[in-house]
Amino acid sequence: MSDLKGIYALWYREFKVFQRERSRIVASIVNPVLWLLIIGGGLGSVLSFGGVDYLTFLYPGILVQSLLFSAVFFGVYIVWDKKIDFLKEVLVSPMSRTSIFIGKILGGSTDTLLQSAILLVIGCVFTVTGVLSGITFSLLSVAISCVFLFVTTVGLVSIGLIIGSQMESPEGFQLISSFLIFPMFFLSGALFPIENLPAWLTPFVLVNPATYSVDGLRGALVGLHRFNLGLDLLVISAFSLVMILIGTYAFKKMKL
Amino acid sequence: MHVIETKNLTKTYSSLTAVDNLDLKIKKGEVFGLLGPNGAGKSTTLLMLTTLIPPTSGTALVNGFDIIRQPDQVRKSIGIVFQDPSSDETLTGYENLKLHGLLYDMDARLREERIVEVLRLVDLTNRKDDMVKKYSGGMRRRLELARGLMHHPEILFLDEPTLGLDPQTREHIWEYIRKLATEKNITIIITTHYMDEADRLCDRLAIIDRGKVAVLGPPDLLKKELGGDIIRMRGKNFNRGSLEGLDYVRDVKQDDGGISVTVRDASVHLQDLLGRVGTVESVEVRPLTLEDVFLHYTGRTIREGAPEGGWAEKVMQAGLRK
Numbered sequence: 001m002s003d004l005k006g007i008y009a010l011w012y013r014e015f016k017v018f019q020r021e022r023s024r025i026v027a028s029i030v031n032p033v034l035w036l037l038i039i040g041g042g043l044g045s046v047l048s049f050g051g052v053d054y055l056t057f058l059y060p061g062i063l064v065q066s067l068l069f070s071a072v073f074f075g076v077y078i079v080w081d082k083k084i085d086f087l088k089e090v091l092v093s094p095m096s097r098t099s100i101f102i103g104k105i106l107g108g109s110t111d112t113l114l115q116s117a118i119l120l121v122i123g124c125v126f127t128v129t130g131v132l133s134g135i136t137f138s139l140l141s142v143a144i145s146c147v148f149l150f151v152t153t154v155g156l157v158s159i160g161l162i163i164g165s166q167m168e169s170p171e172g173f174q175l176i177s178s179f180l181i182f183p184m185f186f187l188s189g190a191l192f193p194i195e196n197l198p199a200w201l202t203p204f205v206l207v208n209p210a211t212y213s214v215d216g217l218r219g220a221l222v223g224l225h226r227f228n229l230g231l232d233l234l235v236i237s238a239f240s241l242v243m244i245l246i247g248t249y250a251f252k253k254m255k256l
Numbered sequence: 257m258h259v260i261e262t263k264n265l266t267k268t269y270s271s272l273t274a275v276d277n278l279d280l281k282i283k284k285g286e287v288f289g290l291l292g293p294n295g296a297g298k299s300t301t302l303l304m305l306t307t308l309i310p311p312t313s314g315t316a317l318v319n320g321f322d323i324i325r326q327p328d329q330v331r332k333s334i335g336i337v338f339q340d341p342s343s344d345e346t347l348t349g350y351e352n353l354k355l356h357g358l359l360y361d362m363d364a365r366l367r368e369e370r371i372v373e374v375l376r377l378v379d380l381t382n383r384k385d386d387m388v389k390k391y392s393g394g395m396r397r398r399l400e401l402a403r404g405l406m407h408h409p410e411i412l413f414l415d416e417p418t419l420g421l422d423p424q425t426r427e428h429i430w431e432y433i434r435k436l437a438t439e440k441n442i443t444i445i446i447t448t449h450y451m452d453e454a455d456r457l458c459d460r461l462a463i464i465d466r467g468k469v470a471v472l473g474p475p476d477l478l479k480k481e482l483g484g485d486i487i488r489m490r491g492k493n494f495n496r497g498s499l500e501g502l503d504y505v506r507d508v509k510q511d512d513g514g515i516s517v518t519v520r521d522a523s524v525h526l527q528d529l530l531g532r533v534g535t536v537e538s539v540e541v542r543p544l545t546l547e548d549v550f551l552h553y554t555g556r557t558i559r560e561g562a563p564e565g566g567w568a569e570k571v572m573q574a575g576l577r578k
Contacts, residue, residue, distance in 0.1 A: 002361045009358030017346045020387075085342035089403075092306050093359040094332045256308055 003099035014107025060217035061190025074108035075160025155240030264314030276467035289461030335409030374402035485522035
């Protein structure tokens with residue numbers, strides 16, 4: 001396929017830019033750590049779920065939170081590319097729109113997953129130093145986590161790109177994506193267990209794909225989960241696949 | 257052989273007709289100019305020819321391929337330098353070119369060769385490893401020009417290629433554009449609102465106004481058709497009637513300050529003209545320029561300076577990305 005070099009080109013660009021924009025990396029790491037230490041530490045003094053510290057319970061949820069924020073937010077860069085003519089430079093090349101979309105997903109996923117990797121390392125450090133307890137960092141648990149992180153990221157980056165491809169202004173993007181990111185985060189079970197929720201809340205939690213990502217990660221790392229991990233993976237994979245399909249369509253229809 | 261042929265090419269945005277049944281034939285190897293005021297439809301035409309936006313009706317053949325049915329083949333045949341900045345400023349000049357080579361599926365060896373070639377051409381070899389955000393506006397433009405040439409397209413579109421560049425760099429780029437057209441037999445399509453640029457570069461040009469071709473032809477011929485010189489006479493109470501029916505007078509315009517007469521050849525007819533009009537305070541004779549041609553066919557002067565959504569402004573917006 002002659003578009004392979006082009007896909008690599010798009011990935012290369014995102015990766016280089018990511019490397020050079022240090023402030024982005026720092027901000028994306030500092031936020032989750034603050035959440036973890038302040039919310040986790042604060043509520044942890046009065047709460048514990050499933051026989052583990054609240055901090056430990058929260059950790060997988062914060063991994064998903066960081067995915068949600070950075071992966072969806074990645075879509076804003078396409079709005080910036082639109083504002084200058086960089087997007088036209090890519091669209092006028094012989095690459096197909098599908099390949100452009102794939103290149104963008106890979107670029108955005110790499111950025112996001114590097115952040116997750118750093119958060120995993122921080123988790124390890126916290127475990128070693130005793131801030132976190134009860135998290136299993138084994139080869140298997142990390143491998144399962146990576147699968148969940150990857151599949152979730154691809155779907156979330158797609159959402160960001162879909163919104164970005166339809167928006168004209170970064171402000172508009174921010175508005176629309178916030179409407180999506182915050183409910184997805186709060187309804188994911190990242191902050192609280194999803195068993196025994198009020199009946200009106202449960203359906204919202206169950207249709208939220210992030211729920212299955214949190215459940216899978218918590219299952220792998222903490223050993224607490226409501227669903228079978230296979231089911232979690234299936235749901236999240238289906239979600240990502242659908243997002244990729246919609247995204248491909250959105251890119252084909254994208255107007256300048 | 258026509259390398260570009262548009263057939264009733266039309267683009268409408270709700271109530272506005274940006275491009276109106278455009279029929280153009282552009283020959284292989286020529287430098288063709290689209291000259292027009294802002295909002296005349298030049299850039300819209302370019303976007304349609306480069307398959308970036310679909311026409312509302314009509315179509316065009318670019319390098320023999322239909323822009324609607326064979327957009328992939330069209331895109332393989334063309335290169336384009338956009339009006340707005342289109343390089344990534346967090347990458348170096350070299351990296352931007354590498355990116356372009358990859359997007360056009362070029363092998364590593366060919367890519368490196370071409371990067372060296374085009375960098376030398378636009379005198380950016382020394383600065384290739386600097387990030388584009390450290391470039392001046394002119395350097396950035398040169399880099400994008402280099403990039404547009406890198407894959408040796410059959411047809412090169414240049415949207416306002418020397419906008420915001422200093423005179424020396426403009427000369428440089430003009431020279432190179434001419435060289436490309438003659439040596440490599442590349443067809444070059446330029447949109448511009450700089451008269452001198454159109455005059456210097458284009459073998460033929462079309463003056464576009466309100467989405468239509470107002471007039472088309474080689475710049476010299478367009479000027480010749482209107483006349484040779486303009487005689488501007490200041491004074492009052494001219495006898496305008498005395499100029500009617502003279503075979504050498506092509507056009508007469510009168511305003512508060514005086515009268516402007518377009519004549520075939522001022523060196524022959526000046527004396528006769530002065531004898532007819534009455535008392536003249538001062539006389540100024542100048543050869544007809546493309547500006548006059550433009551004014552004649554569109555009824556407007558072309559506004560000098562940056563077109564709408566200025567380049568500099570876009571550079572600043574791009575800088576806000578961080």
